[in-house]
Amino acid sequence: MTHSFPNGHLFVGGEWQAGTGAEIVSVFAAExxxxxxxxGASREDVLTAIDRAKAAQSDPAWRDLKPHERATYLYRISEAIAAEVDRLSWLQSRDTSKTRTEARALVASAAATFRYFGAVLETSDDLMTASRGDYQTYSVHDPIGLVAAITPWNSPIASDAQKAAPALAAGNAVLLKPASWSPIISLELARIIEQAGLPKGLFSVLPGSGRDVGNLLVEHPEIGKVSFTGGTSTGRHLAHVAAEKLMPISLELGGKSPTIVFEDCDEDQAIAGVLFGIFSSTGQSCIAGSRLFVQRSIFDRFVAKLVQATKALKIGHPFDADTQVSSMVHADHREAVEGYVQQALDEGGEILTGGARPEGVGLDDGAYYRPTIIAGLDNSARTCREEIFGPVLVVLPFDDEDDVIAMSNDNDYGLACGIWSRDHRKCWRVARAIRAGTVWVNTYKQFSITTPFGGDGASGMGREKGRAGLRAYQRQKSIYEDHSGAPLGWARWP
Structure with a gap:
């Protein structure tokens, strides 16, 4: 089936209109x-969207909806996304060069996210708290108001849904700024949300640069919360702005996640997991298991098997059903990854496989890069400390639990970790000792919308997903209601 691109108009406060900002060029990096x-959006476009969002969010037609009534919108959006998996996955692949298989999974995830938060909304209760006097106390939750959602280029529709669904469920208006490298799929999400009947003005899509669009959204006094997924340096800047405004902010930032392979693991299972953890999505994942620690007693044998398995991975076009490793998102990003590999060589690293662009029919014009494994570095090397965000794995030996826990935690990031061992008690000890928001045991990159996700340290703050994900977009309010009918004694009245 042949699909078409959107017409390039932006969704500004519920109205489709041509952007008045800088030009955005979407490329298919695979070809x-x-x-x-x-x-893209200009300052004027953003201000228009904010004005319309404020009016729509404060309208009783939205503000006074009962939770189960708001939930119906989320269910409609979920059903509409699920009905267009083929078109949406095609656009996501064209936008990011992800394989169609992965793109379909991300579209399905977005549909499931809207459905889940509709269900959470219907089953979330406010609380009547225990009274300490002749009065009744309640704890209720109100919308924050206007939410700025800033999403990354590596998995846009799933990231968009992960922020927009709970924010809308909580009764807010959402202003979504997608990354300039992957704006198309977010515009399609706006079309679906519009067709689902969401009141006009509650959702906007504003592609543009962080400087022109992102900063204005974050700094604007009407924005009551920011949810950002992206780079750590940008996250730190946004946190400073939020601190000045005393505004809540959620930050899901970078990672340099350790994967730990103990000598008692199922080696075949571990190799498959390590490959998936670092080389799926062409390594362009914040949770990528980019530091591999292998127990010294099996290091040589395990790494040799891993290298052999890595060489067998199928590099190819994202529309080829057999492709495991596709193109990177942009040629500029591939150059940045190549710079890190050169840095590893300068630091004394040895490339065991990869470290170059692949050659072959259909590959020369795309932004492809071979899955790369590097050995011979110390855990203090720059390549072991900084996020590369590409198909590059560094392998290091370790001696025992204490040794690997110390090395794993010796990093500014704290997003994820993988552990491979048949000893469940050991896995539990190590999982609890590792500083990370998510730990996988004998698996990797498995997700559930029901389970909170986020990072610590340079990997961010706050959590998304799970039932608490709804409350992250609400303000909690306590109400005291007197039952005595008597004046407060302090006033001595009457």
Missing amino acids: GTENMAFK
Whole structure:
């Protein structure tokens, strides 16, 4: 089936209109071709969206909806996404060069996220708290108001849903700023949300640069919360702005996640997990298991098997059903990854496999890069400390539990970790000792919308997903209601 691109108009406060900002060019990096070019959002577009969002969010038609009534919108959006998996996955692949298999999974995840938060909304209760006097106390939750959602380029529709669904469920208006490298799928999400009947003004999609659009959204006094997924340096800047405003902010930032392979593991299972953890999504994942620690007693044998398995991975076009490793999102990003590999060599690292662009029919024009394994570095090397965000794995030996826990935690990031061992008690000890928001045991990169996700340290703060994900977009309020009918004694009245 042949699909078409959106017309390039932006969704500004419920109205489709041409952007008046800088030009955005969406490229299909797998072929080195252009998808489409259009004008992004300007300062004036953002201000218009904010004004419309404020009016829509404060309208009793939305503000006074009962939870189960708001939930119906989320269910409609979920059903509409699920009905367009083929088109949406095609656009996501064109936008990011992800394989169609992964793109379909991300679209399905977005549909499930809207459905889940509809259910959470219907089953979430406010609380009548225990009274300490002749009065009744309640704890209730109100919308924050206007929420800025800033999402990354590596898995846009799933990230969009992860922020927009709970924020809308909580009764807010959402202003979504997608990354300039992957704006198309977010515009399609706006079309679906519009068709689901969401009141006009409650959702906007504002592609543009962080400087022109992102900063204005974060700094604007009407924005009551920011949810950001992206780089750590940008996250730190946004946190400073939020601190000045005394505004809540959620930050899901970078990672340099350790994967730990003990000598008593199932080696075949571990190798499959390590490969998936670092090389799926072409390594362009914040949770990628990019530091591999292997117990010294099996290090040589395990790494040799891993290298052999890595060489067997299928590099190819994202629309080829057999492809495991596709193109990177952009040629500029591939150059950045190549710079890190050169840095590893300068630091004394040895490339065991990869470290170059692949050659072959259909690959020369795209932003492809071979899955790369590097040995011979110390855990203090720059390549072991900084997020590369590409298909690059560093392997290091360790001696025992204490040794690997110390090395794993010796990093600014704290997003994820993988552990491979048949000893469940040991896995539990190590999982509890590792500083990370998510730990996988004998698996990797498995997700559930029911389970909170986020990081510590340079990997961010706050959690998304799970039942508490709804409350992250609400303000808690306590109400005291007198039952005595008597004046407060302090006033001595009457």
